[in-house]
Amino acid sequence: MSYREHLPETKGYPRTAIAINAVVALAVTALILWWAADFAVFYEELFRIQPVAEGANAGVGSDWTSGNQIAWLDFLIAITHAADVIMGVFILFMVFLHWGAFRRLAGRMRQPGDSDSSAVAADGGRVADDAADDDSAATDGGESR
Amino acid sequence: MTQLDHGKFSKMTTTFHTLLALDVFVLFFSGYSLMFNDELWWMVNLMGGAQGVSAVHRIAGGGLLALIVFWMLMMLTTDTGRGNFREILPSKGDFDAFIQDVQFLLGNADERHPNARQFAGGTADEIPLLTYIGKGVVFIFAIELTLLTISGILIWSKTGVMEIMATKTAAAAFVTFHGLLGVIMLMGVMFHIFEHGFHPALYPVEVKAFIPKSMIPEDHDDDTEGTGIELLELAPSWNMASTVVGAMTVIGIVSVLLGSLFDEGYPVPREIAIGGGPTDILLTVGINMGMFVLLLGLVLQMYGNLLRVRWQKQLEQEASEPTTAADGGHVESDD
Ligand code: HEM
Numbered sequence A: 001m002s003y004r005e006h007l008p009e010t011k012g013y014p015r016t017a018i019a020i021n022a023v024v025a026l027a028v029t030a031l032i033l034w035w036a037a038d039f040a041v042f043y044e045e046l047f048r049i050q051p052v053a054e055g056a057n058a059g060v061g062s063d064w065t066s067g068n069q070i071a072w073l074d075f076l077i078a079i080t081h082a083a084d085v086i087m088g089v090f091i092l093f094m095v096f097l098h099w100g101a102f103r104r105l106a107g108r109m110r111q112p113g114d115s116d117s118s119a120v121a122a123d124g125g126r127v128a129d130d131a132a133d134d135d136s137a138a139t140d141g142g143e144s145r
Numbered sequence B: 001m002t003q004l005d006h007g008k009f010s011k012m013t014t015t016f017h018t019l020l021a022l023d024v025f026v027l028f029f030s031g032y033s034l035m036f037n038d039e040l041w042w043m044v045n046l047m048g049g050a051q052g053v054s055a056v057h058r059i060a061g062g063g064l065l066a067l068i069v070f071w072m073l074m075m076l077t078t079d080t081g082r083g084n085f086r087e088i089l090p091s092k093g094d095f096d097a098f099i100q101d102v103q104f105l106l107g108n109a110d111e112r113h114p115n116a117r118q119f120a121g122g123t124a125d126e127i128p129l130l131t132y133i134g135k136g137v138v139f140i141f142a143i144e145l146t147l148l149t150i151s152g153i154l155i156w157s158k159t160g161v162m163e164i165m166a167t168k169t170a171a172a173a174f175v176t177f178h179g180l181l182g183v184i185m186l187m188g189v190m191f192h193i194f195e196h197g198f199h200p201a202l203y204p205v206e207v208k209a210f211i212p213k214s215m216i217p218e219d220h221d222d223d224t225e226g227t228g229i230e231l232l233e234l235a236p237s238w239n240m241a242s243t244v245v246g247a248m249t250v251i252g253i254v255s256v257l258l259g260s261l262f263d264e265g266y267p268v269p270r271e272i273a274i275g276g277g278p279t280d281i282l283l284t285v286g287i288n289m290g291m292f293v294l295l296l297g298l299v300l301q302m303y304g305n306l307l308r309v310r311w312q313k314q315l316e317q318e319a320s321e322p323t324t325a326a327d328g329g330h331v332e333s334d335d
């Protein structure tokens, strides 16, 4: 199942398609933002910094407390929190899984300073040429440095 | 320079990945310094206060919109794009790869499944275009970025969102909702950075996303058994670096998750004087660690691009004086 043989991706993308699509994308973006800005862009700091009872923004909080009855928005936020937590736990699991797998793989590699072969570079990027293999450079693409 | 493993990204994809990552990093820094302004006050100041941050975020938001529209067009209008749809569909092999990764971690399996292998080495012909993680990343990032862009457009102007939401409070809550949507992306990118920066054979950065496969020599005489990873020497700094960054990634993820639960702002805050959740010293440290991981990602991706430039130069040089690969290894500069 080599991706090289059957994948169209291997061919890359035609230049003209890239150019045309880039121009179209910019135009579409401009249109959408023009439409969105028709609501009139202005920057208002008040609601970005959370409301407070005292200090410069005193009293904002009382306004905040009224008009919070939109059930669907409440629900939307609740499920987003839930999704964040579920995905967060899952992502954490993935971090640990990879961390562990990486440690195991690292254990398989030659340890730093393990061999005194001069062909081994310290950045983990080289194949030692005393390895019993005649063409071991294949693993790293035969890079030269 | 790090090693080149099998390449998969085309030239267009590497460029796109770089632009997308840069843009999303800016969105992260500007968006979350607003949401976590208690913990990231210094970042808000650095970007010119609330007003500056809002402007930065909108500019980068416009950039993301353009990138997404461009990518959709590419996927729809080119054969290459359409052909690749199939490659991202999850398969049984992906599920097996996940199970096998767990087994590998527990010591019950000797190798990672081809669908999980980041370092293919001698087994390059067995592995699919995307690992099971890669497919998940494509799905999750695509959904997240689409939702973020749509909700971002809706809140582009404050008056506009108020028209839609009826009350100011609800309008602000909708902004919060937009930020909460991005939390999955935020945590996911931290993992993405750890995954692609700290694989022991590819450390300190997996260059596949930066060097197009057309510039990576292919070699097909696979007489080696397996990946050949045991022939590579581990970098001396790997142990320390992966431990520190691994810990920071975990702490960062946990902290932004907790922070997002506290900084919700809707429904009505239980107490009025909230100032955006508990100004907890631990949370502050944790969230800042998360930001550090992002910063590291930014640096690594620039380093990846630097490596590409160097590699390109080297290929050009070798093309002009063909027989001189410094270590006697052969470099096939096919393109
Ligand atoms: C990776 C993508 C994105 C992430 C992670 C993100 C995150 C955030 C966060 C965390 C906030 C602050 C929410 C709060 O204060 O509680 C925010 C606000 C905002 N976002 Fe985004 N966002 C993203 C993409 C976008 C896009 C594509 C647009 C526009 C097209 C956009 C437009 C806005 C606007 C207008 C605000 C309000 C800023 C203000 O207060 O003036 N965002 N975003």
Ligand code: HEM
Pocket (backbone or CB within 6 Å): B007, B008, B009, B017, B020, B021, B022, B024, B025, B129, B130, B131, B133, B134, B135, B137, B138, B141, B189, B192, B193, B196, B197, B205, B206, B207, B208, B209, B297, B298, B300, B301, B304
């Ligand atoms: C916000 C920033 C980023 C976004 C949205 C992003 C997105 C993606 C996506 C969608 C993929 C394809 C799926 C996969 O194979 O995982 C990918 C692959 C990849 N990314 Fe990123 N990325 C980001 C940052 C980075 C950074 C900082 C690095 C470097 C440390 C990186 C390295 C890679 C690598 C090595 C691949 C795999 C390429 C391959 O399989 O051939 N990415 N990225």
